[in-house]
């Protein structure tokens with residue numbers, strides 16, 4: 139049995155719905171379907187989830203919002219018309235559901251935002267089940283509550299509760315096609331709680347693990363996972379196989395094609411993931427598996443992301459001060475800030491974090507606390523940093539992997555702001571200025587992957 143998740147781009151229009159139906163019909167193993175909300179139909183389009191966030195914001199601010207309800211519902215109505223479905227009742231129910239959620243959570247903004255965001259996938263799953271039935275398939279919408287997806291009560295940041303898996307195992311017995319909305323679950327107190335953005339991948343993985351699927355198929359809009367983001371390098375190398383560990387590091391660091399938190403459930407259950415293209419289902423796709431042969435290709439991929447800053451502190455004789463690092467990190471913890479890396483020297487320590495966590499008064503408060511509580515000689519925050527991760531299972535044993543990167547940076551005249559190697563066996567991190575990141579990724583791509591092509595040719 140296969141669990142097949144279809145991302146926003148795969149369910150964005152009537153044409154995409156038809157492709158999805160064809161994919162389900164072409165393989166009887168595809169029995170559990172997880173869908174996202176309709177995504178972008180073209181580059182400048184707006185995802186339904188973003189429309190719903192705008193709707194929630196309009197309600198919260200007391201602004202007019204009827205036109206936003208219309209815009210959301212029109213996306214589904216347009217799909218229904220394109221499929222020639224008699225779905226006016228389904229569409230009316232969607233409108234009533236949005237209005238009912240707004241009335242129910244009017245004064246509870248976090249719940250309102252989560253309930254509206256989740257409705258994007260919920261309505262799409264209902265419409266998909268309706269469409270599949272119109273084609274003569276025995277398809278049924280199953281809500282996350284009925285399926286057994288119970289999560290922590292952290293709005294916008296849910297995590298699965300382990301007890302869910304037992305309930306989910308019953309899905310295996312379903313004889314018909316089950317359509318489950320992605321992106322949200324229910325708290326034990328009965329509230330809708332969403333996963334982080336892009337979280338339908340997480341639902342798919344949880345369902346695959348719970349139902350004991352043989353494969354978790356993740357349908358998207360590219361033929362495979364590439365070794366770099368295809369928007370940065372033209373026609374990059376396709377990956378046939380990648381390990382869970384490699385994928386986790388790469389998706390955490392910028393490969394938006396598969397959510398990093400979606401790996402744990404399938405990894406623990408030993409279920410392989412196949413990332414495939416809804417627009418070209420014949421292409422073999424990329425397999426995410428436990429092991430790959432990395433003898434010839436030690437590096438699997440290069441990911442990058444911008445928007446980081448480095449809090450740099452120095453204090454003479456820091457090395458003698460037991461607990462300095464803990465106290466520094468404690469200050470960040472008190473402010474609810476998570477950090478990415480914390481390289482240190484004899485008298486210096488830097489903490490790299492996402493800069494958007496320092497908005498408002500937080501920055502000054504943190505600087506003041508570090509200054510007064512830790513009595514540092516100097517403290518400054520460097521903004522505008524990009525982090526680049528070079529990831530590969532074979533790197534640990536291959537000679538000269540780091541040298542290749544530093545030589546590539548030198549040749550491209552890129553200054554390395556920081557390097558972190560060694561804490562992970564499968565990755566190496568470089569910090570560069572944001573304006574240099576594209577050039578840096580291309581330089582690394584040429585260094586690691588161009589020779590592989592040359593050998594083959």
Ligand SMILES: Nc1ncnc2c1ncn2[C@@H]1O[C@H](COP(=O)(O)OP(=O)(O)O)[C@@H](O)[C@H]1O
Nearest residue numbers: 145146147357358359363364366367393394395
């Ligand atoms: N290394 C990569 N390999 C493939 N796609 C990538 C990579 N990095 C970023 N992407 C982007 O991820 C997109 C697919 O992910 P996403 O937009 O979440 O799809 P979906 O709509 O299926 O959820 C691709 O269109 C591509 O632009």
Ligand SMILES: N[C@@H](CC(=O)OP(=O)(O)O)C(=O)O
Nearest residue numbers: 145146174187335336337338
């Ligand atoms: N619709 C949600 C969840 C999701 O996974 O979407 P997509 O499959 O389009 O990445 C979002 O936009 O975050």
